[in-house]
Amino acid sequence: MRWRIYYILLFLLxxxxxxxxxxxxxxxxxxxxxxxEVTFSQPVRDSQLTGILQPEKEAILSFQVAGQIEQEMMxxxxxxxxxxxxxxxxxxxxxxxxxxxxxxxxxxxxVRQQVESGARAEEIKQAEAVFNQAKASAELARSEYQxxxxxxxxxxxxxxxxEAVITKLEVSEQQLTQAEEAYQLTLKGxxxxxxKQVAAKVNQASxxxxxxxxxLEKTRLTAPFEGVVLEKFASVGELVSPGRAIYRFGYIDxxxxxxxxxxxxxxxxxxxxxxxxxxxxMVKVGxxxxxxxATNRGTGTVTVEVxxxxxxxxxxxxxxxxxxxxxxxxKGIYLNxxxxxxxxxxxxxxxxxxxxxVRKQKVxxxxxxxxxxxxTSGLISGQKVVVQGANFLSDGEKVFGEEVK
Numbered sequence: 001m002r003w004r005i006y007y008i009l010l011f012l013l014x015x016x017x018x019x020x021x022x023x024x025x026x027x028x029x030x031x032x033x034x035x036x037e038v039t040f041s042q043p044v045r046d047s048q049l050t051g052i053l054q055p056e057k058e059a060i061l062s063f064q065v066a067g068q069i070e071q072e073m074m075x076x077x078x079x080x081x082x083x084x085x086x087x088x089x090x091x092x093x094x095x096x097x098x099x100x101x102x103x104x105x106x107x108x109x110x111v112r113q114q115v116e117s118g119a120r121a122e123e124i125k126q127a128e129a130v131f132n133q134a135k136a137s138a139e140l141a142r143s144e145y146q147x148x149x150x151x152x153x154x155x156x157x158x159x160x161x162x163e164a165v166i167t168k169l170e171v172s173e174q175q176l177t178q179a180e181e182a183y184q185l186t187l188k189g190x191x192x193x194x195x196k197q198v199a200a201k202v203n204q205a206s207x208x209x210x211x212x213x214x215x216l217e218k219t220r221l222t223a224p225f226e227g228v229v230l231e232k233f234a235s236v237g238e239l240v241s242p243g244r245a246i247y248r249f250g251y252i253d254x255x256x257x258x259x260x261x262x263x264x265x266x267x268x269x270x271x272x273x274x275x276x277x278x279x280x281x282m283v284k285v286g287x288x289x290x291x292x293x294a295t296n297r298g299t300g301t302v303t304v305e306v307x308x309x310x311x312x313x314x315x316x317x318x319x320x321x322x323x324x325x326x327x328x329x330x331k332g333i334y335l336n337x338x339x340x341x342x343x344x345x346x347x348x349x350x351x352x353x354x355x356x357x358v359r360k361q362k363v364x365x366x367x368x369x370x371x372x373x374x375x376t377s378g379l380i381s382g383q384k385v386v387v388q389g390a391n392f393l394s395d396g397e398k399v400f401g402e403e404v405k
Contacts, residue, residue: 058250141165145169257286363378
């Protein structure tokens with residue numbers, strides 16, 4: 001009985017061992033492929049462009065009037081506040097012109113005041129006296145004319161003497177007319193046309209005075225904004241003309257860099273987005289502040305401006321930097337190209353590993369991102385796909401799958 005139990009146990013052991021051996025032999029005869037479980041992901045890639053740092057604000061400064069520079073000029077690197085005087089030219093001539101124009105304006109305004117107020121009693125009396133005197137002179141000239149006429153007709157005086165009497169009469173008549181008009185004008189006041197003429201002269205004098213004052217102010221060259229003298233193009237004592245460059249002036253507490261972004265990527269470069277700015281071993285965070293509304297005709301790119309803080313003055317205008325924009329790609333399933341077979345009449349396909357065998361599955365590939373293929377249809381998250389050894393498989397083939405990450 002004991003021997004029978006022994007043989008039964010021995011038989012079972014041999015059966016088990018023979019079964020395991022056959023399984024090992026079976027696995028060794030199958031192809032080994034490497035598989036991975038696919039999931040949806042949304043990778044991030046770096047878009048890197050290079051550009052040259054420039055002041056955030058920059059201006060070429062010049063005088064708007066001609067003259068000789070007389071004030072000591074600021075040197076390169078000197079900082080200035082908005083409105084601070086950077087240089088000045090001789091202002092004596094412009095000062096005199098401004099004062100003369102102001103005097104003309106004061107005179108014109110006094111005349112207008114007199115016209116609008118009307119004549120005073122003293123002025124009326126004076127005009128009346130002048131009129132009476134002219135009237136008396138004219139009557140005397142008429143009387144003398146009558147007397148001399150009789151003498152001339154009698155041949156007692158020469159023709160030239162009589163002509164002198166006629167001239168004297170004509171002059172006295174004209175003076176009487178003018179005196180009478182002045183007297184009547186003093187009584188009645190200025191006419192509307194005269195008031196308009198006086199007002200026009202005031203306006204003209206006012207414009208000239210304002211222009212002269214502006215010319216005087218332009219003898220000083222001031223900083224248009226807070227900044228630093230970057231370049232100097234003139235010296236004290238030089239005679240300069242309007243528009244000649246004197247300084248290159250810029251604000252460097254913030255620097256900007258202009259980038260030529262391909263138009264197909266412009267949707268990922270939006271105003272306000274933060275980007276990395278790399279200058280050698282230093283990295284700063286910049287911000288996109290402007291995106292051009294138009295594409296450059298020659299290059300097909302779109303100009304984007306990035307501003308970076310430079311209050312520490314660690315970076316200099318003119319240095320070349322790299323700008324890195326992290327772009328989040330489309331969400332989907334990304335596979336190594338070795339997993340996708342690009343052949344067959346039906347288009348690209350992969351092998352899905354299920355229960356020890358592979359199944360051919362058609363897929364749609366949209367684009368390559370960072371070396372991987374974006375599969376937009378044909379796969380679902382959680383499926384296991386052959387990523388190595390797929391080129392030597394056939395649909396439905398049994399394989400040994402080894403999972404890799």
